[in-house]
Amino acid sequence: MGRATIPRSAVDRHSKSVSFAPHVVEFAKRILVPSANGLEALKANLDEESGAWGCRPETLHPMHVTLAPGEDLDRNTQAMLDSVSSLLDSVYTITSNEDFHLFLWVRKLVTRASTDAIYGAGKNPFQDPAVEAGNIDKEFALLGLNVLPNIIAPKGHQGRKTLFQSFHQYYARDGHKEASRIVQARYEVNRKHGVSIEDIERFDLSLCYGLLVNTVPAVSWALYYVYSQPSLLEETRAKGPSHIHPSKDSAEGLVYRVNIAEIVAGCPQLASLVLETLRVQSTNASGRVVLKDTMIEDQYLLKEGSILLIPSAELHNNISVWGPSFKDFDPQRFVQKRDEGKRPASAYRAYGSGASVCPGRFLAANEIMIMLVMMVLKYDLRPVSGGSWPLPKSRPHMTTSILTPVEDIQVAITERKGYEHARWKFVWCESNGSPDPSL
Numbered sequence: 285m286g287r288a289t290i291p292r293s294a295v296d297r298h299s300k301s302v303s304f305a306p307h308v309v310e311f312a313k314r315i316l317v318p319s320a321n322g323l324e325a326l327k328a329n330l331d332e333e334s335g336a337w338g339c340r341p342e343t344l345h346p347m348h349v350t351l352a353p354g355e356d357l358d359r360n361t362q363a364m365l366d367s368v369s370s371l372l373d374s375v376y377t378i379t380s381n382e383d384f385h386l387f388l389w390v391r392k393l394v395t396r397a398s399t400d401a402i403y404g405a406g407k408n409p410f411q412d413p414a415v416e417a418g419n420i421d422k423e424f425a426l427l428g429l430n431v432l433p434n435i436i437a438p439k440g441h442q443g444r445k446t447l448f449q450s451f452h453q454y455y456a457r458d459g460h461k462e463a464s465r466i467v468q469a470r471y472e473v474n475r476k477h478g479v480s481i482e483d484i485e486r487f488d489l490s491l492c493y494g495l496l497v498n499t500v501p502a503v504s505w506a507l508y509y510v511y512s513q514p515s516l517l518e519e520t521r522a523k524g525p526s527h528i529h530p531s532k533d534s535a536e537g538l539v540y541r542v543n544i545a546e547i548v549a550g551c552p553q554l555a556s557l558v559l560e561t562l563r564v565q566s567t568n569a570s571g572r573v574v575l576k577d578t579m580i581e582d583q584y585l586l587k588e589g590s591i592l593l594i595p596s597a598e599l600h601n602n603i604s605v606w607g608p609s610f611k612d613f614d615p616q617r618f619v620q621k622r623d624e625g626k627r628p629a630s631a632y633r634a635y636g637s638g639a640s641v642c643p644g645r646f647l648a649a650n651e652i653m654i655m656l657v658m659m660v661l662k663y664d665l666r667p668v669s670g671g672s673w674p675l676p677k678s679r680p681h682m683t684t685s686i687l688t689p690v691e692d693i694q695v696a697i698t699e700r701k702g703y704e705h706a707r708w709k710f711v712w713c714e715s716n717g718s719p720d721p722s723l
């Protein structure tokens with residue numbers, strides 16, 4: 285069919301025959317390596333021909349529900365925010381540190397904060413520095429060959445082994461009982477389908493993978509764009525003052541209280557900045573397997589057994605969709621009305637689409653925004669090399685969606701001018717929900 289443009293939403297309407305699900309099984313087979321029984325459970329009713337039952341449909345459903353806007357998402361976001369706050373105030377304290385590498389630091393912080401929120405801060409396996417350092421996507425391509433992994437991918441193999449062992453301890457200590465609904469629901473469904481605890485521990489790598497591999501570079505890039513453009517930094521900071529509530533706390537003196545949800549709700553520019561960050565750094569292929577001959581819109585015949593790729597980078601750099609500025613980073617792009625009407629929703633593919641659209645997209649967006657708001661309100665950052673910020677080289681990764689920087693930027697970080705020694709209390713409270721009593 286050459287490079288003809290297939291209407292994406294039309295492909296999505298055939299998600300049972302042009303399906304993402306076989307990739308999930310392949311990923312499990314090669315990377316999670318569960319028992320034969322665990323794999324069979326995962327494969328059961330994969331195409332959902334006989335309704336939405338089975339391990340995969342039943343674990344995916346609660347993920348979509350608990351990660352969609354609502355109480356669970358707010359709770360997870362608040363837990364994430366609490367974790368970021370305490371990390372910034374404790375071991376990750378970075379004040380006046382001249383030897384601070386932006387991307388590496390973000391990786392550590394986002395890894396801990398995301399997993400604290402999802403697995404519960406009390407028994408989170410990522411509190412173990414060995415697990416955290418394991419870099420869950422290390423030597424991924426080699427690990428995926430699934431041949432003598434200890435020899436051809438020793439670091440990846442060791443990282444994965446350490447993670448599985450740590451999850452073994454986690455479940456043995458009933459860690460999941462203190463976790464988010466997502467973890468509890470996945471546990472219940474898997475047990476209902478006869479999946480062993482050992483296999484659940486392995487399946488958790490896929491959750492960690494979804495949770496971390498794109499959010500980490502996305503947060504890094506968002507910080508990079510904001511801090512590397514002084515006018516953007518000032519604009520972002522300018523959204524803050526009306527939502528910062530200074531108050532006297534008898535024990536701590538003056539405390540700046542900030543409801544980040546309120547800032548987000550009143551600032552479409554922030555959401556636009558996040559969407560634009562993902563647009564320019566997105567590189568997912570949205571692979572689908574054609575399970576049976578499928579005719580799309582009476583025009584395109586997709587043959588059984590073929591693979592369909594929908595490359596986001598190509599769509600995100602399409603001049604007819606995004607206009608002549610398609611190569612530029614334009615933080616206002618999704619606020620301004622200029623392209624509205626011309627741009628089909630399916631042209632934006634940072635989170636994929638259809639039945640396999642990323643269930644974590646709202647949590648990811650919240651996390652990027654809380655990190656941005658907290659950082660810009662509290663800290664000044666500048667590259668140690670002086671002058672303007674260098675654009676780090678990046679490379680696509682086999683299964684991640686956001687480009688991973690291969691170079692880091694050494695930055696100096698100081699408390700924000702004018703707010704030195706300030707105390708901050710950040711909360712996430714939906715502005716249309718009940719007011720936070722502490723504000």
Ligand code: HEM
Pocket residue numbers: 304308344347491494495496498499502562568569570571633634635636637638639640641642643644645647648649685686
């Ligand atoms: C900026 C951050 C993120 C980006 C850019 C991203 C992007 C994507 C993309 C492109 C897909 C494949 C969709 C398709 O091909 O149609 C996907 C799937 C998935 N994502 Fe995300 N994601 C992010 C964060 C998250 C988070 C925080 C979670 C939390 C749990 C998550 C969980 C998942 C899962 C479980 C799937 C597989 C869905 C399925 O099996 O149908 N993602 N993501």
